[in-house]
Amino acid sequence: xxxxxxxxxxxxNMKKNIITLLxxxxxxxxxxxxxxxxxxxxxxxxxxxxxxxxxxxxxxDVTDDYQVHIIYMLLKDSKxxxxxxxxxxxxxVETADKWILKxxxxxxxxxxxxxxxGQLLKWDRRKDGKLDISFIRLNRTKKQMKKSKWGSCxxxxxxxxxxxxxxxxxxxxxxxxGFTYKExxxxxxxxxxxxxxxxxxxxxxxxxxxxxxxLHEILHAMGGIFPCSPNFFEGHNTKNNKxxxxxxxxxxxxxxxNLDPKNDDYWGHxxxxxxxMQDSVYFTPTSDTPFDPFEVVCxxxxxxxxxxxxxxxxxxxxxxxxxxxxRNDATAPWEKELGIFQTN
Numbered sequence: 001x002x003x004x005x006x007x008x009x010x011x012x013n014m015k016k017n018i019i020t021l022l023x024x025x026x027x028x029x030x031x032x033x034x035x036x037x038x039x040x041x042x043x044x045x046x047x048x049x050x051x052x053x054x055x056x057x058x059x060x061d062v063t064d065d066y067q068v069h070i071i072y073m074l075l076k077d078s079k080x081x082x083x084x085x086x087x088x089x090x091x092x093v094e095t096a097d098k099w100i101l102k103x104x105x106x107x108x109x110x111x112x113x114x115x116x117x118g119q120l121l122k123w124d125r126r127k128d129g130k131l132d133i134s135f136i137r138l139n140r141t142k143k144q145m146k147k148s149k150w151g152s153c154x155x156x157x158x159x160x161x162x163x164x165x166x167x168x169x170x171x172x173x174x175x176x177x178g179f180t181y182k183e184x185x186x187x188x189x190x191x192x193x194x195x196x197x198x199x200x201x202x203x204x205x206x207x208x209x210x211x212x213x214x215l216h217e218i219l220h221a222m223g224g225i226f227p228c229s230p231n232f233f234e235g236h237n238t239k240n241n242k243x244x245x246x247x248x249x250x251x252x253x254x255x256x257x258n259l260d261p262k263n264d265d266y267w268g269h270x271x272x273x274x275x276x277m278q279d280s281v282y283f284t285p286t287s288d289t290p291f292d293p294f295e296v297v298c299x300x301x302x303x304x305x306x307x308x309x310x311x312x313x314x315x316x317x318x319x320x321x322x323x324x325x326x327r328n329d330a331t332a333p334w335e336k337e338l339g340i341f342q343t344n
Contacts, residue, residue: 036140036147037154039329041163044076044137053085058124058166059132066281066292067124068218069168070133071161071175076141078179081197084133089176092210093123093131099211103247107259108278111268119283121218124171136160142179151182158188159330167191167325167332169294172221172282174214185213187220189322190297212257216247219266219277222293223322224248228274228313229265235316237265273312281306298323298340318343 045056058069070093072084083089097120105118124132138160140153148154161173169191177196184200187193195213198204205213219225220235225248231238237260238244245256248266259277260267266277275296279287291307298320301311320326320341327343 034148034150034152034154036144037156039159040139041156041160042139043160043164044139046137049080049135049137051082051085054135055133056135058134058168059126062125062127064170066122066170067172068121068282069124069166069171069173070131071166071173072133072135073157073160073175073177074135074137075145075179076137076139078137078142081178083176083178083197084135089133090131092176092205095207096211096214097121100215103211103215103257103259104278104283107263107267111263111278113268113278113287114285117285119278119285121214122282122284134166136164146182152186154329155188155324157194158192158324159327161192162324162330162332169298169325169332169334169338172218172293174218185217187217188324190221190223190293190324192324193217193221212247216252218282219248220322222277222280222282223297223314224275224277225266226275226311226314227316228271228311230271231265232316273310275309275311275314298325299338300341303339 061067070089072089074080081088101118101120103118104120105116108114108118109116126132138156140156145151145153157175157177161167161175166173171191173192175192175194177194179196180198180201181194181196182201185193185195195205195210195217225232225235225237229237231244233239233250236250237248238246238250240249240251240253240255242253242255245258245261247257247259249255260269263269266275268278269276275291279290281290281292289309291309292304295304295307296311296314300319315321320343323341323343324330325332325335326341
């Protein structure tokens with residue numbers, strides 16, 4: 001516990017908060033100025049990666065419901081620790097689920113939602129009940145990634161996911177990087193978020209943090225929080241959690257990690273014109289008044305079919321600002337048909 005507090009303290013005093021900076025960069029033309037950027041996202045496939053139980057494609061779905069699909073990603077020269085097939089990733093998710101259930105239960109009791117019971121994420125699973133995990137080896141080496149100022153080469157992680165067939169509009173993609181990343185976990189907006197084996201080159205992922213990282217980043221992947229929230233601050237809720245106790249604060253240090261403690265911004269609130277994240281279709285049990293993050297983040301309101309809310313003031317920097325499908329270097333075959341927002 002002492003080591004954890006020291007870690008949190010050091011993180012709180014970092015000069016940069018990479019989460020917000022990456023969100024700003026990923027959806028602007030500055031992403032393309034990254035020294036290691038290029039638009040080639042063809043994955044590397046080597047014979048030694050072909051192992052029993054490993055899948056390079058999304059396996060057949062057992063349900064047509066909204067789901068969170070897991071990607072196990074390596075760099076071109078990363079050592080394969082087989083975390084997708086040796087049960088390690090399953091254990092990370094099990095640990096995260098316990099924390100998420102406990103955290104949402106506490107929040108739902110306060111907001112009197114779901115009879116005060118917690119919610120879980122809808123993980124994509126195979127017919128045998130195990131998590132459906134897909135494997136991607138990037139065509140970037142460690143040396144090439146080091147040239148990137150922000151560590152992502154213009155978010156090669158998300159672009160490689162979308163451009164290689166992982167682009168189901170009813171799925172969010174949890175990218176687990178089995179390597180050391182120079183910054184912290186981050187989301188590139190809908191439909192993906194990233195957590196890594198080691199962050200800031202020295203902080204290994206641990207059981208005390210994995211649930212928080214996943215819940216924090218997937219809420220960003222769902223578009224949250226939105227500018228219509230009263231305490232919206234640079235893509236987050238409040239400036240720091242030391243005073244607010246909010247897990248979606250801009251700076252998260254030694255303060256509390258609660259979901260919208262005052263129920264006035266993004267969880268269990270009463271503002272009908274602003275998305276309530278507990279209503280997201282990616283949580284189960286699902287709200288009686290759900291919304292589809294893909295529609296809200298990526299489509300003009302007149303094209304919403306599932307979402308019946310009349311949300312206002314939901315784009316911080318313009319329409320499609322949190323939709324990765326709107327990038328011209330990350331494309332899905334159905335984009336024109338569905339009419340997504342188009343940005344740079």
